[in-house]
Amino acid sequence: MAEFSAPAEFFDGRTSRPSAVQVRVNPRGALEIRGVGVELDVPRAELRVGERVGQATWTVELAAGAALAFAATSEADALLRELENSAPKRIVHALERSWRWGVISVVSTAAALWALIVFGVPQFAVRAVALVPPELERRLGEHGIDWLDRFVDPSTLDAERRAEVETAFARVATTNPKLAALRLELRRGGAIGPNAFALPGGIVVMTDELVELAEHDDELSAVFAHELGHVARRHALQRLLESSAVALITMVITSDASTATSLGTSLPTVLLEAGYSRGMEREADEFALQWLSSAGIPHERFAAILERLERASGSAAIPEFLSTHPTTSARVEDARR
Numbered sequence: 001m002a003e004f005s006a007p008a009e010f011f012d013g014r015t016s017r018p019s020a021v022q023v024r025v026n027p028r029g030a031l032e033i034r035g036v037g038v039e040l041d042v043p044r045a046e047l048r049v050g051e052r053v054g055q056a057t058w059t060v061e062l063a064a065g066a067a068l069a070f071a072a073t074s075e076a077d078a079l080l081r082e083l084e085n086s087a088p089k090r091i092v093h094a095l096e097r098s099w100r101w102g103v104i105s106v107v108s109t110a111a112a113l114w115a116l117i118v119f120g121v122p123q124f125a126v127r128a129v130a131l132v133p134p135e136l137e138r139r140l141g142e143h144g145i146d147w148l149d150r151f152v153d154p155s156t157l158d159a160e161r162r163a164e165v166e167t168a169f170a171r172v173a174t175t176n177p178k179l180a181a182l183r184l185e186l187r188r189g190g191a192i193g194p195n196a197f198a199l200p201g202g203i204v205v206m207t208d209e210l211v212e213l214a215e216h217d218d219e220l221s222a223v224f225a226h227e228l229g230h231v232a233r234r235h236a237l238q239r240l241l242e243s244s245a246v247a248l249i250t251m252v253i254t255s256d257a258s259t260a261t262s263l264g265t266s267l268p269t270v271l272l273e274a275g276y277s278r279g280m281e282r283e284a285d286e287f288a289l290q291w292l293s294s295a296g297i298p299h300e301r302f303a304a305i306l307e308r309l310e311r312a313s314g315s316a317a318i319p320e321f322l323s324t325h326p327t328t329s330a331r332v333e334d335a336r337r
């Protein structure tokens with residue numbers, strides 16, 4: 001390994017007057033700083049190489065406000081490049097050194113990110129869904145319901161009504177034996193109002209408010225059938241993977257660890273405001289209408305609860321079941337066709 005050594009000015013972070021030091025990268029990769037009254041060994045992980053300021057100087061930030069300033073000499077360049085090369089995250093800085101590279105990389109990064117999100121991520125998510133073991137999907141659903149229970153209350157329906165709703169659910173669930181581990185969870189929705197949605201792994205949530213809105217239990221079965229359509233196609237998991245992929249890619253590109261935190265918090269948002277695509281809603285509707293036909297329930301039951309739900313939701317959060325596109329009227333029309 002070549003010897004990397006260069007003179008620099010050392011700022012101790014307490015006084016403004018720098019002292020002249022000699023800086024060397026030792027074989028273990030640490031920075032040795034030597035001068036009159038200065039003897040420091042700084043591990044690579046504890047320093048940050050700053051950007052080169054024009055042609056003049058480089059700076060290296062050390063802990064506790066201390067810093068090194070290097071004149072832009074070839075030995076300093078070689079030393080700092082060595083520091084940067086050995087720390088993978090600093091590759092970004094190598095590009096930033098030239099503003100032209102900076103602009104190009106920002107533009108191409110944005111373009112690549114955009115392309116990946118628009119074209120790549122849904123494809124990625126569709127494929128990734130197949131790789132997620134059902135057990136993991138089930139656990140994601142459990143997390144979802146735990147999270148949800150911080151915002152909603154237990155159902156206040158009486159036992160008799162609950163049993164009827166369970167029956168309406170079982171009617172759909174038992175005719176779809178391929179869907180393992182289906183489970184109904186009833187909650188008093190409060191702020192989320194009349195609502196129903198499916199969590200990953202086959203947990204279907206319905207709020208008391210939606211139960212109260214129904215004028216016939218077949219309407220509840222129609223809603224359950226729609227949600228089981230999402231379950232059958234693992235839509236919740238797919239949306240979760242899509243949004244996680246965006247967060248992951250952003251994290252990789254920006255090296256921003258705080259994105260990892262937002263990754264965790266995106267889970268509940270995705271679970272509740274599933275934001276399914278138009279295609280996904282259509283698939284779930286088709287699933288529901290097919291099931292209604294097979295069960296001898298008129299499609300009108302589906303159309304009726306859709307319309308009543310739209311009237312009831314008003315300014316409240318848009319229920320999953322009523323996601324904005326395709327329009328409710330188009331879905332009602334399809335159901336009545």
Ligand SMILES: [Zn+2]
Pocket residue numbers: 226230276281284320321322323
């Ligand atoms: Zn839906």
